[in-house]
Amino acid sequence: xxxxxxxxxxxxxxxxxxxxxxxxxxxxxxxxxxxxxxxxxxxxxxxxxxxxxxxxxxxxxxxxxxxxxxx
Numbered sequence: 510x511x512x513x514x515x516x517x518x519x520x521x522x523x524x525x526x527x528x529x530x531x532x533x534x535x536x537x538x539x540x541x542x543x544x545x546x547x548x549x550x551x552x553x554x555x556x557x558x559x560x561x562x563x564x565x566x567x568x569x570x571x572x573x574x575x576x577x578x579x580x
Contacts (some may be wrong), residue, residue, distance in 0.1 A: 517541035523549050523558045530560075 516540040522545050524533060534542040548557050548565055555565035
């Protein structure tokens with residue numbers, strides 16, 4: 510058995526699919542509500558809320574241009 514602890518304050522939730530625009534009940538983790546957001550960074554990739562999976566590359570492009578400008 511794994512002894513894992515989850516922190517609701519460090520967790521985020523987004524909806525992808527047909528119900529993304531609708532009203533969906535809130536998600537709770539250990540009695541605390543999990544924050545909903547428009548975009549989630551997972552393994553370096555930004556996933557956006559919507560009817561289908563969308564990837565946001567703008568934060569990665571901004572970081573690349575900022576690194577180039579510091580040279």
